[in-house]
Amino acid sequence: MGEYLIKNGFVFDPVQGINGDKSDVALKDGKIVETTALSSGATVIDASGMTVMAGGVDIHSHVAGAKVDVGRLLRPEDKLFKSPKKTGKVSRVEMGYSVPTTFKTGYDYTRMGYSFVMEAAMPPLEAPHTHEEMRDTPIIDMAAMPVYGNNWFMLEYLKNGEIENNAAYSAWLMTATKGFAIKVVNPGGTEAWGWGLNCTTIHDPVPYFDITPAEIIKGLIETNEYLRLPHSIHLHPNNLGNPGNYETTLETLRLAEGYSPKSDFGREQVLHNTHLQFHSYGGDSWGNFESKAKEVMDYVNQQKNLTIDLGCVTLDETTTMTADGPFEHHLNGLNHLKWANTDVELETAAGVVPYVYGKNVKVCDIQWAIGLEIALFAKDMMRTFLTTDHPNAGPFFRYPRIIKWLMSKQSRDELLHSFKWADRVIAATNLESIDREMTFNEIAQMTRAGPAKALGIAHMYGSLKPGMNGNVAVYNINPEHMPADPDEIEKAFLRAAYVFKDGVMVSRDGEILATPPKLALWVNAKVPENAQVRRDIYEKFRKYYSVNLENYPVRDELAPNQRVIELDITA
Amino acid sequence: MKTVTLTMKNKPELILECNNVTPDAFAGKSLADIGRLEVYEGKFRAPLADYFEIAGEAGETAADTRIVMKGDCKRVKRIGQKMTAGEIEIEGDADMYIGGWMEGGRIHVKGNVDAFCGMAMKGGELLVDGDAGNYLGAAYRGDWRGMQGGLIRVKGNTGNDTATFINGGTIIVEGNAFIHVSTHGEGGTVVIKGDVEGRVGGQMVKGDVYVFGNIQYMLPGFKYMEDVEKEIDGTKATFAHYIGDLGERHPTSRGQTVYANLYVKA
Numbered sequence: 001m002g003e004y005l006i007k008n009g010f011v012f013d014p015v016q017g018i019n020g021d022k023s024d025v026a027l028k029d030g031k032i033v034e035t036t037a038l039s040s041g042a043t044v045i046d047a048s049g050m051t052v053m054a055g056g057v058d059i060h061s062h063v064a065g066a067k068v069d070v071g072r073l074l075r076p077e078d079k080l081f082k083s084p085k086k087t088g089k090v091s092r093v094e095m096g097y098s099v100p101t102t103f104k105t106g107y108d109y110t111r112m113g114y115s116f117v118m119e120a121a122m123p124p125l126e127a128p129h130t131h132e133e134m135r136d137t138p139i140i141d142m143a144a145m146p147v148y149g150n151n152w153f154m155l156e157y158l159k160n161g162e163i164e165n166n167a168a169y170s171a172w173l174m175t176a177t178k179g180f181a182i183k184v185v186n187p188g189g190t191e192a193w194g195w196g197l198n199c200t201t202i203h204d205p206v207p208y209f210d211i212t213p214a215e216i217i218k219g220l221i222e223t224n225e226y227l228r229l230p231h232s233i234h235l236h237p238n239n240l241g242n243p244g245n246y247e248t249t250l251e252t253l254r255l256a257e258g259y260s261p262k263s264d265f266g267r268e269q270v271l272h273n274t275h276l277q278f279h280s281y282g283g284d285s286w287g288n289f290e291s292k293a294k295e296v297m298d299y300v301n302q303q304k305n306l307t308i309d310l311g312c313v314t315l316d317e318t319t320t321m322t323a324d325g326p327f328e329h330h331l332n333g334l335n336h337l338k339w340a341n342t343d344v345e346l347e348t349a350a351g352v353v354p355y356v357y358g359k360n361v362k363v364c365d366i367q368w369a370i371g372l373e374i375a376l377f378a379k380d381m382m383r384t385f386l387t388t389d390h391p392n393a394g395p396f397f398r399y400p401r402i403i404k405w406l407m408s409k410q411s412r413d414e415l416l417h418s419f420k421w422a423d424r425v426i427a428a429t430n431l432e433s434i435d436r437e438m439t440f441n442e443i444a445q446m447t448r449a450g451p452a453k454a455l456g457i458a459h460m461y462g463s464l465k466p467g468m469n470g471n472v473a474v475y476n477i478n479p480e481h482m483p484a485d486p487d488e489i490e491k492a493f494l495r496a497a498y499v500f501k502d503g504v505m506v507s508r509d510g511e512i513l514a515t516p517p518k519l520a521l522w523v524n525a526k527v528p529e530n531a532q533v534r535r536d537i538y539e540k541f542r543k544y545y546s547v548n549l550e551n552y553p554v555r556d557e558l559a560p561n562q563r564v565i566e567l568d569i570t571a
Numbered sequence: 572m573k574t575v576t577l578t579m580k581n582k583p584e585l586i587l588e589c590n591n592v593t594p595d596a597f598a599g600k601s602l603a604d605i606g607r608l609e610v611y612e613g614k615f616r617a618p619l620a621d622y623f624e625i626a627g628e629a630g631e632t633a634a635d636t637r638i639v640m641k642g643d644c645k646r647v648k649r650i651g652q653k654m655t656a657g658e659i660e661i662e663g664d665a666d667m668y669i670g671g672w673m674e675g676g677r678i679h680v681k682g683n684v685d686a687f688c689g690m691a692m693k694g695g696e697l698l699v700d701g702d703a704g705n706y707l708g709a710a711y712r713g714d715w716r717g718m719q720g721g722l723i724r725v726k727g728n729t730g731n732d733t734a735t736f737i738n739g740g741t742i743i744v745e746g747n748a749f750i751h752v753s754t755h756g757e758g759g760t761v762v763i764k765g766d767v768e769g770r771v772g773g774q775m776v777k778g779d780v781y782v783f784g785n786i787q788y789m790l791p792g793f794k795y796m797e798d799v800e801k802e803i804d805g806t807k808a809t810f811a812h813y814i815g816d817l818g819e820r821h822p823t824s825r826g827q828t829v830y831a832n833l834y835v836k837a
Contacts (some may be wrong), residue, residue: 077714
């Protein structure tokens with residue numbers, strides 16, 4: 001493994017408080033080191049006039065597993081005329097657009113300078129295959145969050161107020177699935193979907209289990225803090241995508257009041273609200289649909305124990321996929337395209353529907369504005385992360401375009417005024433009146449330092465501090481001479497000039513140069529022996545599951561390069 | 572209009588993908604440059620000139636360029652794909668995807684073609700003197716955006732799945748069609764002059780289908796309204812008018828529910 005000295009770049013590392021200073025970054029043995037630690041044989045990379053950041057960290061993206069595969073199967077046309085020919089020497093054929101192949105996913109993230117991606121929803125029963133696919137996604141390190149919010153064990157334990165039992169089950173599930181965090185999707189609502197119902201407020205009782213989403217969310221926060229997990233609960237709240245849902249969102253976020261984080265991994269939040277754009281809608285119909293980004297962000301800004309990610313609409317043709325089964329059925333009723341639905345036994349469900357966010361559709365344009373407003377209203381960018389909920393609101397390779405819109409009022413105004421219904425979109429949103437333009441430091445917070453901290457992996461990712469994993473992105477853009485054409489911002493972030501992963505140069509100007517081994521991160525939490533939970537697991541598998549308990553866990557060969565985060569709460 | 576003639580000299584062992592054989596790709600090029608255009612035989616790339624004798628002269632623009640294909644093109648696919656103007660004449664048979672995604676101009680095939688011809692066509696004209704295979708004028712697999720404009724005329728028969736997801740344009744089959752005509756249709760016109768085995772207009776929301784012969788198995792989702800007199804493609808006739816597919820959602824226009832129309836010659 002070579003040594004590299006990345007010289008004279010404008011370095012942005014919010015963790016160290018380096019804000020565009022001209023300095024050098026050194027790489028050796030796969031890690032970031034002090035420049036003095038290099039030998040004289042180090043390869044020098046001239047980064048003068050360029051921007052240097054740590055490798056990007058994506059907190060929420062659907063890139064591997066069962067529902068991504070359903071998306072690929074459902075949409076052969078997603079590959080039509082959108083699959084570049086094989087170009088590089090080491091890279092393989094790349095295919096697809098909104099649901100790209102594993103190879104294209106790994107390469108495109110790498111080209112944008114990302115080094116860690118969190119798979120946003122892993123149905124526990126599908127964990128072996130999810131890991132198999134993560135293994136086949138080159139270069140980028142990954143982890144996956146098992147979906148909990150409608151799990152029968154959890155519903156029963158929380159109904160009875162048994163936090164310790166729920167924690168013991170959760171720890172077992174995390175280990176069995178090699179999972180990373182507690183993902184909650186439409187708590188209770190997806191289970192209700194099994195009865196053809198939904199929970200659109202946090203007070204709707206779940207059929208049969210007779211527990212409300214509010215009780216589930218509070219119970220899971222308590223479970224998460226009992227287990228002292230690196231990440232907080234990761235919540236997709238109830239009532240996604242409906243006009244007027246911002247009230248549900250605010251009510252949901254208020255559930256976190258009074259809880260404080262208990263974790264040794266540095267996070268400060270107890271609840272992460274993902275793709276907030278989809279949850280910040282006003283009005284009571286698509287006719288008077290409007291932005292409530294300000295109302296939602298006014299609350300988020302005050303609450304230090306919350307983090308959020310954007311879920312920006314990028315105005316592309318894409319594929320929506322979520323464990324929120326009832327929502328996908330509802331969406332199919334709106335656009336009449338294709339619909340796939342999956343039931344995952346005792347655990348969750350999923351739906352997939354293609355969606356075209358049309359540039360001249362008023363509702364889509366308002367959604368686009370809301371995503372940007374959430375970022376622009378945010379006061380603390382260390383708690384606000386850039387996502388598109390890939391591929392739900394747009395494909396992940398549009399992050400550079402979102403960065404352009406956030407950094408350049410000119411670029412977003414040009415688009416806003418080009419809409420067919422521009423006047424109505426402006427009237428229903430705040431975007432036109434916002435002058436704020438993001439700085440490079442804020443972008444580094446939103447795409448690296450912030451998500452790494454919120455995930456509890458800031459000891460490995462998100463900074464250029466010596467000792468961190470050797471993940472560095474060098475972008476061909478000069479913060480002291482910003483290009484007159486905002487499109488240059490997008491170009492620079494789409495194809496980094498140099499990308500290093502664990503100290504290896506993996507990409508240069510978009511060409512993949514190497515595909516070194518990549519890691520799967522997961523959390524192994526040791527909890528006190530719990531005979532009841534063990535028996536419950538045994539009984540449920542015997543009675544209800546279609547697989548044997550012995551065949552359920554992820555076998556080691558499916559995750560050949562594991563980085564296990566060990567926790568011991570018995571101590 | 573200037574003409575380039577391609578004569579097959581080395582028949583490919585595998586299927587030859589000729590999406591570069593269009594007036595758009597040829598226009599303004601010398602014969603040598605045309606010969607260097609890339610084609611695929613299976614996974615192998617090769618220049619067009621490896622397979623064809625190339626003669627004549629290309630026009631300055633696509634509209635001013637005519638391509639004549641001679642020899643055995645039975646295993647040549649994708650001729651005229653995405654073409655916007657000009658003319659192509661294929662003197663014998665051709666393989667799949669002829670005139671796929673075509674936007675303008677004219678293709679005349681004197682023999683038969685295989686499946687997926689005129690796929691997702693937006694404009695122009697595709698004329699086949701012989702038979703066409705399955706998926707004539709259909710949408711690409713999985714896509715909901717089928718034929719949107721233009722004219723396809725097949726003098727012989729066609730196979731299954733004609734005009735799937737048709738949205739606009741006209742398809743005329745002078746012979747028979749087998750099963751699945753205008754499935755998921757949401758516009759456009761399909762005329763079958765011969766017989767159809769069945770499944771005409773399944774899940775069809777909007778658009779018209781005319782059948783001059785018999786439909787052996789009628790779908791239950793269509794309801795008879797009345798007999799009407801119509802002139803179709805130069806022939807006047809009385810048709811039984813059905814609306815459907817009643818099992819499907821239907822849009823409204825000016826307060827009226829819009830149905831797909833199926834006309835079967837009475």
